[in-house]
Amino acid sequence: MIPVSAYAGARVGVLGLGRSGLATARALAAGGAEPVLWDDGEAARGRAAEAGFAVEDLARERAAAGLAALIVSPGIAHLYPAPHPAIALAQAAGVPVDNEIGLFFAALEAAKLDFDEGPEPKVVAITGSNGKSTTTALLRHILAAARRPVQMGGNIGRAALDLDPPGPGETVVLELSSYQTELARALAPDIAVFLNLAPDHLDRHGGIGGYFAAKRRLFEAGAPARAIIGIDEPEGRFLASLIPPEDLIAISASRRLRGEGWPDWRVFMNRSHLTEWRGGRQVAAIDMRACPGLLGAHNHQNAAAAYAAARALGLGPKAIEAGLASFPGLAHRMERLGASPSGVIWVNDSKATNAAATARALAAFEGVHLILGGRAKEDGIAALAPLFPRIAHAYLIGEAAERFAAELGETPQTRCGTLQAAVAAAAAAAAPGAVVLLSPAAASFDQFADFEARGDAFRALAAPHLAPPDAAPRDDREETAR
Structure with missing residues (x-):
């Protein structure tokens, strides 16, 4: 668990008691806060009470009074189609509304101030409409196969605050949904990945523009040192145009990015080979036919993103190739x-x-x-x-x-x-x-x-x-x- 000490001694509401909500409550308590929990489901409230947490209806003014912040689980609407009553009450009272991801990045940045034991840990955040779970799991697999310390969480596996405090040289790979990036008050990945955009969750974001804006926050509010952008859709090409070329790696599963106009660093499919292009020349190529867990054009985009992230973290092509070849695939995805x-x-x-x-x-x-x-x-x-x-x-x-x-x-x-x-x-x-x-x-x-x-x-x-x-x-x- 990663303790959240920013609210030590304060009363903090936690709305939604699924995997991330309970992890948030534990992290706040470990940091000295007084979490007050609520979920519209009776069974979830019962589990929270059994765990020893205070449970109060945060949509009632009496319960919401004096909150230093309201932390909201991803599945709960905060704006469209209508905010949850507890969120509307907090917003009307000027209470900051945040989520687990915002707390995670704030806690990690605070911990880095005292980090003097070796290389600082790195965070890779991966978003997109399709493929982000596979890409996240694939990058974790590549790093683990290369014997790099790594943890994985966020929208896959463990909740972000349920992860262990990362140690020297460790990488945390996070899958982030639009629900998570839209509301987080702090976003600070070292490397951010945008795969693609397709219509989804439109009711929650007020249309496709709001959905893209939620994804885009990871690169604007997050200001990553390295941005990896899939440019196979118009939204990706637009986002890539906003990134300084020296900070960008462009990836594609459908275009051979060998011409002018793209950033110096590119990863793309050239027929059956995943190709890295840098300094005006090809520097590596991997035959994806030797990677049985990554067949299909959609997985080629996932592989390109994971390859680019692993290279940005300092791995060599041979080590990455071994990880791609041994990846077994992701449960429930092809x-x-x-x-x-x-x-x-x-x-x-x-x-x-x-x-x-x-x-x-x-x-x-x-x-x-x-x-x-x-x-x-x-x-x-x-x-x-x-x-x-x-x-x-x-x-x-x-x-x-x-x-x-x-x-x-x-x-x-x-x-x-x-x-x-x-x-x-x-x-x-x-x-x-x-x-x-x-x-x-x-x-x-x-x-x-x-x-x-x-x-x-x-x-x-x-x-x-x-x-x-x-x-x-x-x-x-x-x-x-x-």
């Missing part, structure tokens, strides 16, 4: 579960909670038996239309089933309602060599606690259909980069 005795491949892509993420999965396969649906995002799946020919049959689940059925048009489809029914239908219909892909293009909250729970359920339902690993037939077409 996770190959195995194959049936007849050769049907089963893939868990539960983390694909928007159409852009599902598009990346569909682009890797043909003849797909696609399970999709859940709680639809604002833009639905209309953007997938160019990839509909890859779908042999769609199996629709959750709240979005009716809407997605209409958007799929003439694409063969079955409304299944539940994941269990969809798996049974897909298993019965898929021919040898086909792919059964869970890539929902929707949030999970209508039927599951989160995408991990949805992916775990799919894995369990798929298990009876899979052959033992040593008996599963090989299909060289799987996960072919298109």
